[in-house]
Amino acid sequence: MAEQIKEPILELAGLRKTFGEAVAVDDVSLTLPPAGAVAIVGESGSGKTTVARMIVGLERPTAGRITACGRDRSAPPRSARERRRRGGEVQIVFQDPYSSLDPRQSPGAAVEEILRLHTSLSAPRRRERVAELADLVGLSDRHMAALPSALSGGQRQRVAIARALAAEPRILILDESVAALDVSIQAQVLNVLADVRERTGVAYLFISHDLAVVRQIADDIVVMRHGSIVERGPAARVLDEPGHPYTRLLRASVPRPGWRPTRKEQEKA
Numbered sequence: 001m002a003e004q005i006k007e008p009i010l011e012l013a014g015l016r017k018t019f020g021e022a023v024a025v026d027d028v029s030l031t032l033p034p035a036g037a038v039a040i041v042g043e044s045g046s047g048k049t050t051v052a053r054m055i056v057g058l059e060r061p062t063a064g065r066i067t068a069c070g071r072d073r074s075a076p077p078r079s080a081r082e083r084r085r086r087g088g089e090v091q092i093v094f095q096d097p098y099s100s101l102d103p104r105q106s107p108g109a110a111v112e113e114i115l116r117l118h119t120s121l122s123a124p125r126r127r128e129r130v131a132e133l134a135d136l137v138g139l140s141d142r143h144m145a146a147l148p149s150a151l152s153g154g155q156r157q158r159v160a161i162a163r164a165l166a167a168e169p170r171i172l173i174l175d176e177s178v179a180a181l182d183v184s185i186q187a188q189v190l191n192v193l194a195d196v197r198e199r200t201g202v203a204y205l206f207i208s209h210d211l212a213v214v215r216q217i218a219d220d221i222v223v224m225r226h227g228s229i230v231e232r233g234p235a236a237r238v239l240d241e242p243g244h245p246y247t248r249l250l251r252a253s254v255p256r257p258g259w260r261p262t263r264k265e266q267e268k269a
């Protein structure tokens with residue numbers, strides 16, 4: 001029987017972004033299959049975040065095409081309804097969940113707000129769904145009722161993931177989402193992500209400069225350097241038998257256990 005060919009859930013074709021004279025992203029094309037996990041790796045400044053920001057509409061592509069869930073999103077949404085629909089298709093989690101969580105709002109209220117915006121669930125069903133999402137990412141009722149300042153970095157990152165999942169996206173972009181966490185907490189969050197993918201069929205675009213992390217989460221890897229893709233392929237192949245000298249260089253500089261991002265990197269995010 002012929003293998004069933006699945007339409008990609010996300011497709012980037014010839015994506016380009018310039019800032020003045022500087023080319024941040026140059027002719028980037030990639031596809032993400034439904035329930036797949038593709039990682040974009042590369043050093044700081046290679047254009048990874050700019051790709052993510054274009055997909056979620058925070059930057060407008062200079063050229064190229066972005067198709068998510070079969071619909072073009074290369075141009076800005078034309079209505080609030082369209083914007084909401086796009087938010088229901090693609091969600092993003094950034095590196096520092098603290099800056100993206102309202103310090104006065106409990107995680108439970110934050111997740112409920114997204115459910116109100118993106119679903120037609122009744123108030124009692126929303127409360128049930130908050131509990132389901134908390135369970136999915138491994139947070140207790142007590143965590144969901146606390147203020148973000150009372151939670152650890154790993155717990156806040158789980159809140160950010162639960163909140164993103166509340167919109168029931170088909171695609172979740174994780175931009176250095178575990179980079180600021182201790183290695184053991186990182187491993188927990190990565191397990192949560194693997195579990196969520198299996199249970200919900202969400203697809204991940206995982207952005208990281210950390211190859212050890214990428215190995216745990218990605219099916220395929222795309223390597224970016226100076227805005228362009230220099231290598232791509234199945235994760236194990238790219239990591240174990242890198243074809244491009246730049247990938248070999250990245251691999252040689254894999255941080256050792258206990259490595260923490262520099263203050264500068266944390267501030268940049």
Ligand SMILES: Nc1ncnc2c1ncn2[C@@H]1O[C@H](COP(=O)(O)OP(=O)(O)OP(=O)(O)O)[C@@H](O)[C@H]1O
Binds near residue numbers: 023024048051
């Ligand atoms: N708003 C902007 N204005 C001007 N230049 C920008 C802007 N955003 C990004 N750039 C530049 O585009 C290039 C790619 O940056 P980008 O943040 O996408 O890289 P990155 O691989 O995600 O790096 P990092 O992991 O450090 O965020 C860099 O040279 C950056 O300085």
